[in-house]
Structures are given as C-alpha cells and as structure tokens.
Amino acid sequence: MLKYEVEAADRVFHALADANRRAVIERLTRGPATVSELAAHLGVTVAAMVQHLRVLQDSELVRSEKAGRVRTCQIDPAGLRNAEAWLQHQRMEWEHHLDRLGALLDDRTKESGS
Amino acid sequence: MLKYEVEAADRVFHALADANRRAVIERLTRGPATVSELAAHLGVTVAAMVQHLRVLQDSELVRSEKAGRVRTCQIDPAGLRNAEAWLQHQRMEWEHHLDRLGALLDDRTKESGS
Numbered sequence: 001m002l003k004y005e006v007e008a009a010d011r012v013f014h015a016l017a018d019a020n021r022r023a024v025i026e027r028l029t030r031g032p033a034t035v036s037e038l039a040a041h042l043g044v045t046v047a048a049m050v051q052h053l054r055v056l057q058d059s060e061l062v063r064s065e066k067a068g069r070v071r072t073c074q075i076d077p078a079g080l081r082n083a084e085a086w087l088q089h090q091r092m093e094w095e096h097h098l099d100r101l102g103a104l105l106d107d108r109t110k111e112s113g114s
Numbered sequence: 115m116l117k118y119e120v121e122a123a124d125r126v127f128h129a130l131a132d133a134n135r136r137a138v139i140e141r142l143t144r145g146p147a148t149v150s151e152l153a154a155h156l157g158v159t160v161a162a163m164v165q166h167l168r169v170l171q172d173s174e175l176v177r178s179e180k181a182g183r184v185r186t187c188q189i190d191p192a193g194l195r196n197a198e199a200w201l202q203h204q205r206m207e208w209e210h211h212l213d214r215l216g217a218l219l220d221d222r223t224k225e226s227g228s
Contacts, residue, residue, distance in 0.1 A: 017127035029207035093143035
C-alpha cells in the first residue's frame with residue numbers, strides 16, 4: 001500500500017470515529033444539505049459543524065459547493081468506497097483463511113478415517 | 115441506533131484509524147499469530163503491540179487466548195462485519211438517492227418532451 005493510501009485510510013477512519021460526523025454522512029446519503037441545515041439537524045453550532053465538515057472533506061467523505069453565501073454539502077462517494085473496499089478485502093482474506101483451514105481439517109479427517 | 119451501537123462504532127473506527135493497527139488486522143486475516151510475532155512483523159516493541167491489541171480487542175476486531183506464557187491473537191469477525199455493514203448501508207442509501215434523482219430527471223425530460 002502506498003504512503004498516500006495509508007494516510008488516506010488513516011483520515012477516513014479517523015473521520016468516521018465520531019458519532020456526529022457519522023450522523024452528517026447518514027443525513028447526506030438522503031440528499032444534499034446546507035451547513036446550517038446540518039448544524040440544526042445535529043443540534044450543534046454552525047462553527048462546530050464547519051470543523052466536522054473540514055475533517056469529512058479532508059477524508060473525501062463529503063464535498064461542498066458555495067453559491068452566494070450558502071454552502072451546500074453532499075456525499076463524496078470516494079471516501080466511503082475506499083473504507084468499504086479495505087474492510088471487504090480483510091473479510092475476504094479471513095474467509096479464505098477459514099476455507100483453507102476447513103479443507104485441511106477435511107483432509108485430516110479423511111486420512112484418519114481411511 | 116442504540117447508544118452502545120454508537121459507542122461500538124466509535125471504537126471500531128478509532129481502532130482502524132491507525133496504520134499499525136490496520137497492519138495487525140491485515141496480518142491476522144492470514145491466520146493467528148502470537149503477540150511477539152505481531153510485534154516483530156510490524157517492527158514495534160511488545161509493549162507497544164500490547165497497547166494496540168487492547169484497542170483492537172475493545173473494538174471486537176481481534177480476540178486472543180493465553181496458553182501458558184504465550185498469548186495468541188486472531189481475527190474477531192464481529193468488528194469488521196459491523197464497520198462494513200455501516201459503510202455498506204450508507205453507500206446503498208446514497209445509491210438509492212441517486213436512483214430517485216435519476217428517475218425524477220427522466221420524468222421531467224419526458225414531461226418537457228411531450
């Protein structure tokens with residue numbers, strides 16, 4: 001894994017380790033929202049929301065656009081996809097290990113039975 | 115989401131936000147290993163590895179058993195499964211939102227064309 005991929009994974013999992021930031025993502029999967037709407041939805045100040053959004057944007061979980069004085073946020077699928085891909089890969093490696101173990105045990109059972 | 119589920123998600127994503135802890139998981143998906151083997155594999159002290167393993171066990175990503183003086187670690191699939199399920203759910207919600215948006219745009223195109 002390349003250094004920037006390791007750092008990207010650090011950032012995305014760090015971003016997801018906060019319940020408020022996960023709540024922002026859960027809200028944005030249902031459609032875009034402004035910073036004020038997100039702050040109101042979570043019951044936090046706009047200043048606190050701006051901080052959370054910075055972390056979420058740095059980890060490519062959220063992107064935003066400013067039109068006039070209003071900043072609208074939406075899901076950036078890149079971050080979610082990267083995190084899910086890493087976890088899926090680990091689960092598959094683990095299942096592959098269990099399959100090999102199962103096959104080994106089957107062979108031994110047959111050998112001791114023959 | 116129940117409070118203990120929120121806290122469990124906090125813990126698992128926090129545990130995954132560290133490159134060394136992810137490297138432990140990547141190693142353990144290929145089969146169990148002792149604490150010393152993991153420390154040697156990552157080039158860290160046994161004391162540092164014990165700290166990492168505590169975080170990984172608290173988040174149900176790793177489990178361990180002691181036989182005599184040797185502690186052997188293996189993957190605990192619960193943590194990986196929970197984290198993957200949350201991410202998958204968000205991705206599906208987001209794709210569902212995009213589908214609805216696509217259908218809406220199709221309807222409008224048809225309306226303006228008729």
